[in-house]
Amino acid sequence: MPVEQHIADYREFAEAIRNGLARLQRIKLPLRVVIAGSTDNGLYCMLLNAATKVGGDKFVRSLNISIVDRCKMPLVFCEQFAVKNSLHVNTVHSDFVEFDYAANCDLLIAHGVMSFFPINERNRTLKHMRDWLSLDGMMISSTQFGDRNIGEGDGKYQNERLRGAKANLDRLLHKAGNFDSQPQAILEQKLHSGFANRSSHAELFGEREEALSFYESGGLEICDFSIVDNTSQSNSEPLRRYRARAIATCLRAED
Ligand SMILES: C[S@@+](CC[C@H](N)C(=O)[O-])C[C@H]1O[C@@H](n2cnc3c(N)ncnc32)[C@H](O)[C@@H]1O
Numbered sequence: 001m002p003v004e005q006h007i008a009d010y011r012e013f014a015e016a017i018r019n020g021l022a023r024l025q026r027i028k029l030p031l032r033v034v035i036a037g038s039t040d041n042g043l044y045c046m047l048l049n050a051a052t053k054v055g056g057d058k059f060v061r062s063l064n065i066s067i068v069d070r071c072k073m074p075l076v077f078c079e080q081f082a083v084k085n086s087l088h089v090n091t092v093h094s095d096f097v098e099f100d101y102a103a104n105c106d107l108l109i110a111h112g113v114m115s116f117f118p119i120n121e122r123n124r125t126l127k128h129m130r131d132w133l134s135l136d137g138m139m140i141s142s143t144q145f146g147d148r149n150i151g152e153g154d155g156k157y158q159n160e161r162l163r164g165a166k167a168n169l170d171r172l173l174h175k176a177g178n179f180d181s182q183p184q185a186i187l188e189q190k191l192h193s194g195f196a197n198r199s200s201h202a203e204l205f206g207e208r209e210e211a212l213s214f215y216e217s218g219g220l221e222i223c224d225f226s227i228v229d230n231t232s233q234s235n236s237e238p239l240r241r242y243r244a245r246a247i248a249t250c251l252r253a254e255d
Helices: 011-027 043-064 072-084 119-130 155-176 184-195 208-217
Strands: 032-036 064-068 090-093 105-111 132-149 220-228 242-252
Touching: 011 043, 011 105, 011 132, 011 220, 011 242, 032 043, 043 064, 043 072, 043 105, 064 072, 072 090, 072 155, 119 132, 119 208, 132 208, 132 220, 155 184, 208 220, 208 242
Parallel strands: 032 064, 032 105, 064 090, 105 132
Antiparallel strands: 132 242, 220 242
């Protein structure tokens, strides 16, 4: 089964997925899982690896997985990965607020996407996603949290990030082979302006209480909430832009 993984590996998030799957598989099978937002096929692989640990190949193949993203490129990578491994994946090219899943989802995985929502739309978006969950459905969400480690104007850091993002893009495009992409120069220009503006990633959660009440007001009951501290990372790890990440495991609260 797949071992490939591209996103910065958050051991703690993989562990939360494993625990969630182990709990849900005791309640019902087959499980319907939605991944909300996916940079590449890394989160999909993280899910498959976690499922392999929980229930082996048979369990992995029993999962009904949908991946939603407004960007087409990660969906194509996930589809290619699924085909290569004789798996089926349902990809949905849509903004979250335009996607209706009709309360069918047993496990919703959202990794680092909540801080992308404009702050005035954050609650509405979370409520909409919460309605994808079945009555006993679970959401596992990780979000950037606390102060920034790095100021937006830190040139050396920005250049390093940009180089890393470009290398990742090159690698993915190379792997994808005939992927019908925009010319390299346009992609690079988009990367540059994305890094210069970064407006979509501005809304970190300030304090623990703020994040907790965000999930609760979105109609979720928090079962587990842990903060992963980025300040104690080793020198060999890439420096993160924010001090911490909060991982929440929630159940759909009663209406
Ligand atoms: C930086 S990534 C987050 C990390 C990603 N979950 C991962 O771990 O691979 C953000 C992803 O979420 C998608 N995204 C952000 N907001 C979205 C929205 N409102 N609707 C659909 N996709 C969204 C972006 O297109 C992008 O692929």
